[in-house]
Amino acid sequence: MKLFATLTLMFGLMASNVSSQEIAVFEKFSDFQHLLKKNNDTTYAINFWATWCKPCVKELPEFEEINQHFKNSKFKMILVSLDFDSQLDSKVRPFVKNQNLQSQVVLLADTKQNDWIDKVNTEWSGSIPVTVIYNKDFYFFKEGSMSYDELNEIITKNIKQ
8 A cells, every 4th residue: 555655646746747857047147147158168059038939939949959969069058938937837847848848948037137138248139039159269149030050050160179
């Protein structure tokens, strides 16, 4: 009987676990900002998106393909959700699970966008999706969607071997 109860509890906990991936929540931009300025040989692709943004959702499979393509390289993909932190469990985690996102996902919950958008890039109008790709010798910024081919070309030209 104890074995049955233990197994039932285990399977119940596994089924209730919406995503096995931990999603870090940054309440303040200042806590998140270090991800935009790492000075090492790794190339970072950082995509700002939200579950309610159709162009964002449409391009995420391309970002996941790129993440898989470069997974054995000095490369790191970070998907930055701009959903409300109150939607972490109701929208973001289920979305990450349903889309089988393997890239690192974080949630930036700082709602004072007018205070931090220019700190990402002064050209950013505030709309999403937005992508920043960088390493210690290279910086790229684009507001708007990106395709696999665009991402692949930029990363291939600038990744450190």
